[in-house]
Amino acid sequence: MKTNNYSAGILQYIPFFYVIWSDDLLSYSEISVVKNAIEQDDTVTKEDYKYLTQCLDKKNPPSNNELKHWKNTIDNSNVKLVENDTYPLSTFSQKMICHHFAACPFNTHLKEIEINLGIQPNHYNHLFEIEIDKEITSNFYDSNEIDTILKGAQTKVIDEFRKDLKNPIFNWQTRRTKEAFRTHVLKQIAFLAEKGYGAMAFPEVYGGTENMPGYAAIFENMMFVDGSMAVKFGVQFGLFGGSIQKLGTKKHHDLYLSATGKANLLGSFAMTETGHGSNVRGIKTTATYDEKTDSIVIHTPGKNDNKEYIGNALDSTMASVFAQLIVKGKNQGVHAILVPIRDKNHQLMAGVTIEDNGYKLGLNGVDNGKIWFHQVRVPRENLLNKYGDITPEGNYHSAIENPSKRFFTMLGTLVGGRICVARAGLGGAKKALAIAVKHALKRRQFNDSIKIQEDLLMDYPSHQLRLTPAVASCFVYDVTLTHIMKTYSDPNLVDKRKIETQVAGLKSIITWFANDTIQECREACGGKGYLLENQIADLKGDVDIFTTFEGDNHVLLQLAAKGVLSDFKSEFNSAGFTAVLKLLGARISDKLNTINPAYTNNVDKDHLYNPKFHKHAFNFRTRRLTYTVAMRIRDYVKKGIPAYQAFLKVQTHLLALGKAYSIELAYTIFDDFTATISDDKNKALFKKLGVLYALHHLRKDATWYLEQGYINGTKSKAIRQRVERLSTELRPHIGVLVDGFGIPEHCLEAPIAN
Template identity: 45%
Template sequence: MGADFQMNTNLSPGIQAMLPLLYAAWADRHLNLKEIHALRKKANTLAFLTEADKKELMEWTDPVRPPARELFQQWQTMGRNAAEMLPPDRKASLAELSAILGHNAEGNAADRAAFWDQQINPLTELELGLGGINETTYRGLFPRFDQREKLVEAVRDATVNPAEFQAVLDGEHADTIARVKEILLRPAFERKTLRIKEEYRDQVLEWCKILGQEGIGAMAFPEEYGGEDDMGSYAAAFETLAYHDLSMTIKFGVQFGLWGGAVANLGTKRHHDKYLRETGTLELPGCFAMTETGHGSNVRGLETTAVYDHETRELIVHSPSVAAGKEYIGNAMHSKVAAVFCQLIVGGESKGVHAVVVPIRDEEHNTLPGVRVVDNGYKLGLNGVDNGRLWFTRVRVPVENLLDKFGGINAAGDYESEIENPSRRFFTMLGTLVGGRVCVPRAGMSAAKSALAIAVRYGLRRRQFAADPLKAETIIMDYPNQQRRLIPLVAKAYAVQFGLDYLLERYVNRSEKDMREIEAMAAGLKSYATWFATAAIQECREATGGKGYLAENRFADLKADTDIFTTFEGDNNVLMQLVAKSLLTEFSKSFKEDGNFAMLKFISRRVSTIVTEQNPYAIRQTDRAHLTSRAFYQQAFDFRARRLTSTLAQRLRAYVKDGKSSHEASLLCQTHMIAAAEAYVESLCLEHSLKRVDALESGQTKSVLKKTIQLYALHTIESHAGWYLESDYIAGVKSKAIRKAVDVLCAELRYEVGALVNGFGIPDELLGAPIAL
């Protein structure tokens, strides 16, 4: 340990051990006779000092030859660095610093401990001989002396116990979350640095097998197949896994959520009987083969075919081109079977995209004839996930392998489905798989929460700069800019989580008529949450400086592993356009159903907004009571969502009237569509955040969360200030007042932010970063 602090290689370990004592003795710029006598007398008895050390020490205790200022500050720096390394069970004393700086860092742990203990007693006597040091000097060496106990500084000034926030976030799934954390804290889940992908993949597979054996993977499956028939608990487990390792989380999701979900949601009882139980325990590893190299998010355009051969009652699965290869398939290298999405051809006619179970390996794990598997190799992140590419060359499987819940082939060889409309059948099938978009953003948020917890904890203990070099430096979270960088992100994390919780509740309790709305909601929240995660992790990395750049502090992996979240389960930009189209459909539907009444209602609302929200007084109102009132920020969110949707509809209609096709019109309005979708999601998050806070009993927890959501609201309005100014919803003076109000809220929440991030409930062992512990 001491070797880390040997800044001047000309100093022996013995002299370095004496530096904290020398610093304290010289701190008032003058050594008195008592200090000189104590230092010199005791130094002669110290076994670890050589004769040369003692001679040098005599020179440095000469009152007529004080150390140069630069040397004195170097002693202080070395002492402060040593103070950073003090173990939690050690007292913050000069003797402890001396032992750290002087002991042999190269011996084994037992030798170091013995050496440390041997030095402590004589060094402590020497410290006492100095007669104590004043508070300023003490703080100069121990700027964090009142922060030694774990998390004390982080929550020292908070008014709410972090457990109260955790109870709000965990909600009805608290038991499941606790159960998964207990499993992850076992020795078998010790986090290792495995840079060779094969080793990392094997470790992730072993972890997933344990989770399968513990029943975590099968939670959403019916009870008769070893599950709990509880999609809510499965989603809660999934997000909790993301606190540990994201490769494990994604492989878990592929095995149990995608492959298992395809069988459970698209198959019928015979498929459930054959596959589900072994899928839930991971005795049968499977993969989900939908995306193709040439078509990406365009599922309807998939090229892979499954041609029905009535003579043999088989389906012939075939990849007609290189571009038809299934791309980025998770679990591809470990799987024995695949749910392959392809164009079903019956009697020479396409019946649309369906899923077929195709065996890809035998019991010895050899690739089966007609199946080609290629490893995707190393990626930017998630290298513990075995992604691969799949091609099929006229692979025959029994017709019973068709997952035929929504459409199948009867004994006569004819296609039949209860859903006659092909388009409705396609969207109904995809709607059953929306669970992936419900779960993925929850994992992304877990990564963002981890980053925020690390950055905020570090910000509450790290000090930097002071007017007087001998006084304690400023905690960096006390700097307004640091508050501005991190605290709004914490507020947004809470708001997005509340929005995701509402989505999960709707999905778990869904009915068929709700599915279009839920699909749009899932697409929007998945995009919004994963964009937020990548941005928040980057900001947290920068906010922790060089320490955040170290791999041990986890930002490297968090950044790399979540980067793909913005493009899997659907590219975010594509998904947001789907959200906008859904908004337009609902907008148009309301006019068709209500006719003239809808038009009158629309005009009336616009007039009302102009009178009450856009009048000359309202757009210039700047008092805090108004800006932090629910009436203001909720109306501002609603206005943006309504206006962007209505103007989008008007623009599209104008382009179509001008002779453009609907596709051309959509391309011309693409950025407008994404903005409208974003406004919809932000309104959703705000609405359900307010409902969650309203549901709490009155008290400090409710009060702090109310202020947290106020910050989310005002910071979001501030981020769209240009649009609000262009729309004459706020004037310049009000825009400035909003910015100041955000500053004030950040300052007020500075004393709660430690408790807010600890309220995420991430155990230290899972958080892992040394700078956060």
């Protein structure tokens, strides 16, 4: 055993020997590499050599005491390990010698060992009790503060909910067979109902707090656990419960709402039909009032007219069935009727046929099924009669005379569900980003040939560009959806048509964003992202369908565009295209600002980062697209082309308008919000995130802006460069930003995220 007083020749090898032996994984080839180096090292004396080679004898390894001694020598060296040194361990050794000896040149033989054995800081930085210069992520911002800003008014609800998610029932586990998966999800739903979450949006008298914004917030948080759980929850409490609450009246509430909130009454929401996915007005199921028996007969006329994809179909005992209500031989349009579908023994009611939809790309914990009704009779009282009723005399009556308006008023009450779908998509994107970013802050790949340590994925510009604008977008959409839900839930808001337009657009762009982001995260994690255990794969499968359900995005965007076209005033929903056109006549003149040339080529940072520029650019696009699409429709109609066909011809134009409108809306809401943040530090951060969002989107649609002459080529390039630069500027904070999403640690069990 040597004393503390190692010679310089030996001392320089101590860190290497300690690293090599502490892992006990030394193979002969590695030993021979080290031996070779020592042999050729002139700084090693004969006596040093004897000691050093003796320490490389696999059959007679250094004792534990010796190892401890080496470690003490290192720990007491007072030398700092700098991870981003080119040869961190060799440099560390050099510095150690410099402490004790006058001459301490860099030893290339040590470097050879470091290279040939591939020794990296992440191999040994945990072995030494010394100061380490790590610099993986900055702590300038505080993730808790960021999280609190996002949680806003729902902080208390969310914090409690996240605590509840610690229950082992929410632990992640692979469940491959749908039966086992569904059984577990049903248990989770019962647990959540028991805790009061199911009834959250219901009035207090039925066990709730009438807190729809809180409901939406916890709905997003459920995605941190599992998509199937969130969707099943949404079907039971949001769709089924919501239909009773919003389309029914007190008699229905009293009978069913408490039991629904407690999940004692399980229900499904039977709207979509095989033959009619997006076109709800065209559904074929009939609900015929039979005067003789004072009852309503539910019937599926044709083989493709069955209810399709109905969540909770296998577990539920009741369904809110949407059907064409026929009273005295007259079709009064689509109405919802409560239909018992199973008895107390969970046997199907007479006339009801249910079939499992089988396995899906995702959400296999949700029991989707098809439902057929054969002359199923329910009492007249089962009609959810808030907007249309059958009197005891057997006459139809509704306060809303226009059938089209009535239809959209009924559907409008369910718009909250669309906000929740967008929120859930956002939750999925956040979780995927958190995993991908945490992985990129650990994982190293490739390096400069002269460096021993490989670079962190997160330090690659292309990786920053892949993930950072998506992180910024999450902040923008979070704030947007919170705001929209607040507006939607305001009991003073009577005319909900404007918010319907807004939600149609936002749901589309946010669910697409979520899908794209999760895909990017999967690829950014390479093969690791493909393993189920790393939790991105499930998100991919689950979130995928969000672009389709609660309204297909392509259909919704056209709805949004038509809403914009009619300036929220006409009955655009009624398929009354002529009404839209009438309105357009009044404002067909181009009121657009002429483009200011100073804008077109201004590439100054102050200008490019100024929200005034972003808002002007977004608003210009919305108005310009509105105007041009209106002109095109008018021209077609003038030539005698029917309005429906004219709208078909401009379909891609309408989709562009719907997107443009939604992006402008999100950005405007976010920018208004940043102004309300009280502390300057976080306000500046949020402002920067907003700038990145805006420039990222201007960049994505630069073709259009260039075509319009709104920007010139130089400005377009400048915007691209700013997007890259902002992504790099945010690099030190990206870890804190994704922590700011507030995803509970126990929901981030992915091995690559730890």
